[in-house]
Amino acid sequence: MSTFDRRRINGPEESYPPLFEDGHDVGDAYANWKVGEPRQRRSAGDVRPIFMKPGLINQANGSAYVETEKTKLVCAVYGPRQSRNTAYSERGRLNVEVKFTPFSCTKRRAPIRDAEDRSVAVQIHQAILPSVRLELLPKSTVDVFITIIENDGLESCYASGAVAASAALADAGIEMLGLVTSCSSSMVGKEIWLDPTEREISLAKGSLVLACMPALGIVTSVWQSGEVKPVEAIECMEACQERCADIHAIVSEALLANAKVI
Template sequence: MTTQFDRRRIPAPEESRPPVYATAESEAGPSKRDRPADALRPIFLKTGLVTQANGSAYIEAAGVKIACSWNNVSDSAISFGPRPRPPPYTPHGTLNLEVKFAPFASRARRAPLRDTEPVNHTALLTQLLLPALRLHLLPKLSVDVHILVLEADSDAAVLSAGLTAACAAVTDAGIPINGLAVGSVVSTDGQTLLLDPTGDETSTAQCTVTLGAMPALGKVTSLHLVGEVDLDQACEMIELTLTGAKATHNVAAQSILDGAS
């Protein structure tokens, strides 16, 4: 008896890794941080890439690539809506946020449609984004945000870049907001604070803080801390994340202006 299989589908390997090129630095040991401790990695953000959605955004920040949309398109960060909400009546609008990972988003290949929707990412990103929206102006309406993670080097980077892309997509869709929300991450390993850490730096960090902020209003939307750290150093980490959020805010605001022109 022969085994039945789909000849149209090419089986992929369970794991995929980028090529590593031997250099003098790599032979001597792991590469060190190539930028100051308080410097961000380059950010690329563009809105309006998905024409089928009311609003969309795509962000690249070193080891993270995220597409977001406002509606039901799953190719990028897209925003859809607002659309009528089924009963019962609510005086405020509702936010439906969905996070999915592409099968090739991480080193260990993810199973399609089964391992692509981490609940904790959805809940945390909802907490980060919700304070930025003016849902009281949208009674009986529902706003859908779909986030597709194409590449991810750490969970903290996904939350930070995901918030920035989601708020940019919402703004591109014309949804009223209190302020432009962006994400920022800081890790510490001992006494050194690292802004926008890499995946390796996050995995060995003693503590990592992910913060959502609206720098134009001087407000914080939400804070997520993983690890242990004393109170004084936690305050220093929060101050550094706010500094990083201001720099990211400038990039996001300019991208939205460029997309509107």
Template sequence: MPVDTKRVRGPEESQSPLLFVRADAGAKPRSLQHRTDGRSAAEPRPVFARAGLVSQADGSVYAEYGRSKVLCAVYGPRESDRKEERRLSGATLGCEFRFAPFSCKMRAAWIQGTLEKEYSSIMEQSLQPAICLHKYPRSQIEVYVMVLENDGSTLAAALTCASIALAEAGIEMFDVVVGCSLRQCGDVSLLDPSAAEEYSASSSQEVDNGSLTVALLPTLNQISGLVSKGEWQEQTSVEAIKACVEGCQKLYSVVQQCLTKSVKRKNPQLVSKA
């Protein structure tokens, strides 16, 4: 019989992936003050990041935010393909954010969706103020982010990973960009929310029920990007932004350690001299 070589055949005997899902996965917290993973409301998830894993890219990083897993690759700066872009005085930045088909509970399509396009645009606007684009005329810098597992706060993780990958690629920057998200449920602010906390609706009918993502330049202490959804009171929104800024400052040390290890790995002579 003819064989369809373009189709990927699965194993003859297989098990449902639902058998390996934890019993508490997707469960709602009994109380907003006591989250399912044991964190307090103002405590971010543990972060692991390592740079230089994609050999074909000029800069790359793999990061884990709890169960969220993000891979980022940076290519450039290189000569622009479009003639109209060559006339610009500085480089052009292009960002592409994608969810892997297996990253969500419902299988994602290969075609870039509306949310992915929105996140790509937000990344581009948030990263531009941090890059010295004027030093790379008639060139382009491309940033690709792939979410391997989505457990919430993926936009904030993508912003941080993209900044690390840009610095690892040797692109001159005014400062790195660190992202942090917050979920507001009434009087409770959940920093770095998981997927269950991010999409669950508040039990009360109060006004403050939304989400917030902040992109911060920690050394310059400037906000390069802010995305807010839902209904907020003025005082609550100000406190939420302050909480996200503090969360970004906490993650800044992780970014510094990741870049320091990358430099030592590329230049082992620096370690021997020290």
């Protein structure tokens, strides 16, 4: 196996995540759920409560921790610093790297960089790229490192990751056009459920993640997958944009509170 890491103590070659008997997992509110029934535990347009703490990593120029129930991630921003490669570039480079911790999913993720890391990084990069004023940072690189501590669905990681990255960039004092916030949605039956969990996405026929700068009304990223009618997709985008404005208030409040403490 080429992905064998000889510097680590590797576990057994084959291992399986534990499988619980039916009914053991009391937390599954969707065990007897059928299409057409209402959403469990919250209404369709509600998002999970968001906790945000900027500036908790001292050595980084800027950082942020975001927690929305079972999605927990931390983001650190280093830079702007001189680009390592010698080629002259007029605009700065924005470099986003995402890592899942080995214990972030139900099945253990090997600590080797795998396929999914990059796809999350690419989405977060797209979400924050239009907001950062890279034209002011020639010859420099801004590094954004995101560590996903707990994962509750890719869509949720895209959304929370973009929010955390934008807050961390603001915390680092890097010039931006506006704060980027992001919200995910899924089409379940004929309803739009905002901020779905991994379980809810498995029930959905399609999902959409929108990232925007609510202060300027500019959309920075649209990611959609699955089966959604064009009209429904537009409804999803509208619902997400409305919720992004609320998230914007939370982020700016958290940033302000952090700035006052210092």
